Amino acid sequence: MVYKKTPLMTDKVLSYCPGCGHGTAHRITMEVVEEMGIQEDVLGVAPVGCSVLAYEFMNVDMSEAAHGRAPAVATGMKRLWPNKLVFTYQGDGDLAAIGTAETIHACNRGENITIIFINNGIYGMTGGQMAPTTLEGMKSSTSPFGREADIMGHPLKITELIAQLPGVYSVSRHAVHKPAAVRKAKRAIRKAFEDQLAKKGTTFIEIVSNCNSGWKMTPVKSNEWMEEHMFPFYPLGDIKKDGKLVK
Amino acid sequence: MTEEIIIAGFGGQGVLSMGKILAYSAIMQDMEVTWMPSYGPEMRGGTANVTVILSDERISSPIITRYDTAIILNQQSMTKFEHTVKPGGLLLYDPNGILHPPTRTDIRIAKVEAAKEAAAMKMPKGFNMIVLGGLLKINPLVKTENVVKGLKKSLPERYHHMLADNEKALMRGMEIVETVHDL
Amino acid sequence: MEKEIKLMKGNEALAEAAIREGVDGYFGYPITPQSEVLEYLAAERPWLRTGMVVLQAESEVAAINMVYGGAGTGKKVMTSSSSPGVSLKQEGISYIAGAELPALIVNVMRAGPGLGAIQPAQADYFQATKGGGHGDYRLITLAPSSVQEMYDFVHTAFELAFKYRTPAMILADGAIGQMMEKVTLKPQKERLADDKIKELYPWATTGRKKDAERTFITSLDLDPERFERHNHALQAKYKKIEENEVIVEMLNVEDAEYIIVAFGTSARVSFKAMDLLREEGYKVGLVRPITLWPFPKKEISQLAEKVKGILTVEMNAGQMVEDVRLAVNGRIPVEFYGRMGGMIPSPEEVVDAMKQKLIGG
Numbered sequence: 001m002v003y004k005k006t007p008l009m010t011d012k013v014l015s016y017c018p019g020c021g022h023g024t025a026h027r028i029t030m031e032v033v034e035e036m037g038i039q040e041d042v043l044g045v046a047p048v049g050c051s052v053l054a055y056e057f058m059n060v061d062m063s064e065a066a067h068g069r070a071p072a073v074a075t076g077m078k079r080l081w082p083n084k085l086v087f088t089y090q091g092d093g094d095l096a097a098i099g100t101a102e103t104i105h106a107c108n109r110g111e112n113i114t115i116i117f118i119n120n121g122i123y124g125m126t127g128g129q130m131a132p133t134t135l136e137g138m139k140s141s142t143s144p145f146g147r148e149a150d151i152m153g154h155p156l157k158i159t160e161l162i163a164q165l166p167g168v169y170s171v172s173r174h175a176v177h178k179p180a181a182v183r184k185a186k187r188a189i190r191k192a193f194e195d196q197l198a199k200k201g202t203t204f205i206e207i208v209s210n211c212n213s214g215w216k217m218t219p220v221k222s223n224e225w226m227e228e229h230m231f232p233f234y235p236l237g238d239i240k241k242d243g244k245l246v247k
Numbered sequence: 248m249t250e251e252i253i254i255a256g257f258g259g260q261g262v263l264s265m266g267k268i269l270a271y272s273a274i275m276q277d278m279e280v281t282w283m284p285s286y287g288p289e290m291r292g293g294t295a296n297v298t299v300i301l302s303d304e305r306i307s308s309p310i311i312t313r314y315d316t317a318i319i320l321n322q323q324s325m326t327k328f329e330h331t332v333k334p335g336g337l338l339l340y341d342p343n344g345i346l347h348p349p350t351r352t353d354i355r356i357a358k359v360e361a362a363k364e365a366a367a368m369k370m371p372k373g374f375n376m377i378v379l380g381g382l383l384k385i386n387p388l389v390k391t392e393n394v395v396k397g398l399k400k401s402l403p404e405r406y407h408h409m410l411a412d413n414e415k416a417l418m419r420g421m422e423i424v425e426t427v428h429d430l
Numbered sequence: 431m432e433k434e435i436k437l438m439k440g441n442e443a444l445a446e447a448a449i450r451e452g453v454d455g456y457f458g459y460p461i462t463p464q465s466e467v468l469e470y471l472a473a474e475r476p477w478l479r480t481g482m483v484v485l486q487a488e489s490e491v492a493a494i495n496m497v498y499g500g501a502g503t504g505k506k507v508m509t510s511s512s513s514p515g516v517s518l519k520q521e522g523i524s525y526i527a528g529a530e531l532p533a534l535i536v537n538v539m540r541a542g543p544g545l546g547a548i549q550p551a552q553a554d555y556f557q558a559t560k561g562g563g564h565g566d567y568r569l570i571t572l573a574p575s576s577v578q579e580m581y582d583f584v585h586t587a588f589e590l591a592f593k594y595r596t597p598a599m600i601l602a603d604g605a606i607g608q609m610m611e612k613v614t615l616k617p618q619k620e621r622l623a624d625d626k627i628k629e630l631y632p633w634a635t636t637g638r639k640k641d642a643e644r645t646f647i648t649s650l651d652l653d654p655e656r657f658e659r660h661n662h663a664l665q666a667k668y669k670k671i672e673e674n675e676v677i678v679e680m681l682n683v684e685d686a687e688y689i690i691v692a693f694g695t696s697a698r699v700s701f702k703a704m705d706l707l708r709e710e711g712y713k714v715g716l717v718r719p720i721t722l723w724p725f726p727k728k729e730i731s732q733l734a735e736k737v738k739g740i741l742t743v744e745m746n747a748g749q750m751v752e753d754v755r756l757a758v759n760g761r762i763p764v765e766f767y768g769r770m771g772g773m774i775p776s777p778e779e780v781v782d783a784m785k786q787k788l789i790g791g
Binding site for chain 1 (some may be wrong): 454455457483485487488489491492493495496497498499500501502503505507521522525529624635636637638639640644645646647648649652
């Protein structure tokens with residue numbers, strides 16, 4: 001594949017581990033902004049986690065948020081600038097653990113924002129601790145013998161939960177480990193942004209991603225592991241489309 | 248002139264709104280006012296009291312322990328506040344439900360049969376206006392015309408049809424108030 | 431034009447002031463004794479009057495982060511709460527201070543610690559004036575002692591917050607919030623137009639102009655050397671505020687032999703205590719810090735040269751008294767009288783404390 005770098009990514013060297021999905025997710029988000037020609041009207045919110053420095057890489061106006069609070073920060077922005085396109089970019093610990101209340105309530109109010117949710121089943125930045133989305137039996141530094149549901153609780157399918165809320169217009173799950181998947185994810189982001197500009201309500205995109213260093217695997221192996229273990233529990237595809245749940 | 252007033256009774260007797268009307272009336276004649284309720288869970292059904300301070304000057308403490316005037320509308324409040332009236336001050340009460348009428352001789356004491364009269368007039372909501380009328384007869388702190396103006400300002404417009412009744416109750420209070428002890 | 435005068439609760443006056451100040455957004459969460467702020471706004475529907483956004487958030491935490499989000503875009507935004515709720519907001523306030531954003535936070539204090547009591551207290555003085563959240567930062571802290579000041583300080587707080595790009599707090603207490611007094615209202619100010627915001631506040635994130643640098647709002651910097659420089663810049667700003675923005679009221683200090691220092695409701699009580707003491711022939715004055723930070727150190731230090739003693743009166747276990755003692759620096763006795771748990775001192779108690787601790791002692 002031949003890439004032309006979008007000018008909406010800065011020249012700063014990405015701080016992500018080689019093989020990680022964050023870089024691709026950043027890039028396609030910015031490509032969509034470029035292709036839609038809406039850079040002057042985009043406001044992004046970065047989380048706490050591996051993508052804490054997302055605002056250094058995405059070359060649009062952005063705000064860093066406290067851990068878990070991105071949907072509240074985005075709410076403040078969007079309510080005061082209803083004609084801007086506002087998106088959050090959050091990991092699983094940020095969105096589905098510490099920020100669960102902010103996530104659910106922003107979605108339940110139908111805040112007209114787009115949430116891009118990177119789910120790699122682990123806390124990457126702090127060194128591979130168990131996340132709310134860590135699979136049963138999956139090892140992490142705080143579940144070194146594998147997640148035991150009766151002690152540590154079950155992995156949380158927050159995306160399916162969010163799809164139930166009436167304020168949410170669309171929910172879909174994607175991956176960015178293969179070109180075809182990337183194209184699909186990018187189309188979904190574009191559709192979400194278009195729906196937001198049409199004031200349809202909350203649009204929510206999950207990207208299941210690998211974390212080769214947190215999972216302690218090579219990039220190639222981690223992608224295989226993701227397909228074998230993550231995708232069966234977190235199946236890709238539409239969950240809610242144009243305001244209706246997909247069966 | 249500074250007048251420090253306590254109005255005390257049961258929640259639901261219109262204690263707080265009587266204070267509010269008095270405060271608004273004073274504003275109508277360019278005075279400074281402070282209306283300080285005791286707030287908290289006791290508001291619901293228990294005792295309610297409000298301090299109202301009217302003055303020509305900047306008002307100092309909203310929290311006071313001694314009053315120029317006490318308006319007392321139940322026995323608990325009588326027990327609590329009779330002794331807090333400054334010597335030479337005024338205690339006005341409604342004898343309804345009062346087991347131990349005030350006994351002090353160094354203050355003025357007056358009574359107004361407001362509960363009884365409100366029932367007779369078939370205006371249960373006019374109770375506090377009858378009391379206020381009684382107060383203003385004994386101690387004309389604010390002009391009657393300003394009470395009417397104040398009432399109009401403090402009531403939302405949807406209640407303005409009740410202004411005439413309130414005025415009637417106010418006048419009635421002025422007629423029926425009796426001095427019990429004078430100095 | 432005839433003056434517009436109303437009888438209002440402190441909380442209501444604050445809410446009306448927010449509308450008339452041209453505030454763009456209020457984000458709140460109910461808590462006694464300040465729920466009237468949100469209730470008043472909900473009833474007034476300022477979105478119809480001025481376009482102001484009012485939103486009941488899911489928590490105090492969410493509310494302060496909505497404020498952070500809005501403030502970063504150059505809008506005039508605020509939140510209000512009471513002690514336990516303000517504790518929850520501390521993380522967000524630290525981020526707002528760190529990212530150098532203007533915003534107004536209102537604390538209508540109740541008694542603590544913990545869930546405490548809903549009656550008035552002043553026990554959040556340390557929290558407000560010493561930072562409150564993590565990191566080296568300060569909040570401009572204004573302490574109203576009347577309903578009129580509750581109204582007026584909304585304007586003062588936003589003026590200072592935008593002048594220095596730093597959060598400001600109105601530190602009131604349940605008594606000021608719940609009592610009603612006469613308020614002179616000011617005419618409605620227009621909210622700033624979006625284009626004006628872009629022009630006035632180039633630091634705000636309002637969308638990256640073609641071929642322009644992007645702006646971003648953050649309190650994070652992983653480079654410690656650069657981050658130390660940022661901290662120095664913050665401290666320099668705080669120094670400038672300390673030098674230029676002290677507001678203090680002084681009553682009867684010219685001939686005073688003794689001084690009471692008190693703020694908010696305690697200052698009102700002390701005002702009466704001063705009058706009572708003067709009636710008895712004691713030469714007592716009152717110093718009322720209106721900005722608790724920056725604290726009127728210089729003014730109190732100068733008074734320490736000429737008076738015999740200072741009594742600090744607070745509704746807490748003795749917090750501001752530490753700042754008074756720092757200003758006095760051991761030159762004269764500084765005594766303390768306080769009530770806690772939701773109790774308000776009476777003027778007579780303050781009179782007795784002054785006599786026992788200073789005049790007679």
